[in-house]
Amino acid sequence: MSTDKVTVEFTEDGFAILTMRNGQNRLNSKFIQLLNENLDKVLRNKNCKGLITTGEGKFYSNGVDLEWMMKQNKEVHLNFRTEIQGLFWRILHFPLPTVAALNGHAFAGGAFLAIAHDYLVMNSKKGWFSMNETRVGMRIPPATLEVLSVKMKNKQAVREAVLFARSIPASEAKSLGLIDEVGELSTLIETAKKLILGALGPTGLDRDMLQVMKKDLYPRTQLDNGNTKSKL
Structure with missing residues (x-):
């Protein structure tokens, strides 16, 4: 499996x-495996201060790879649901500041x-933040809803971004509390570093x-099949 679809650089x-x-960085089983392999590399680097994730070109990520999903059987669908929710929760509980x-x-x-990251910074000139499940006729699984409930507390943000599934530009996303900072593409990584340093303190x-x-x-109280489990 080629690893050039996901890379990690230690600065x-x-x-x-x-x-x-x-x-478009669409999420399927192989891509999630690559993401996890690179997250493993980050954890093995004991000198790393924080994790920044980003993309290239027009997309950070365009969501689930629906074309791939349509070709898979029920077992693969169920396994993928476990994999993607596991990725969200891995980022949410990552033992470093994340941006x-x-x-x-x-x-x-x-x-x-x-939104599973600790902080979000967004390109001021390109890109939309959109949870478009309402518009495409898909329900959000319980374990993913739980990610939403713990990270999105602003009722206006939930209404606009989730309920009405609007595509929200950077300036509005900041006013709704969906993201923390807005800036030129060229400044995003430096802004992310400053947020991590501020979180770590002296x-x-x-x-x-x-x-x-x-x-x-x-x-996390929801299993991927919607059942409950005790808090760790």
């Missing part, structure tokens, strides 16, 4: 920049991937304690 100043390089640097469009599953944070706190604040 001299201590950050991991994970870049999705597969066009999604939205270079372009973040649609549907791509938007959920983005003394830094212990990885294990940060992950424990994330799990306490954002408990």
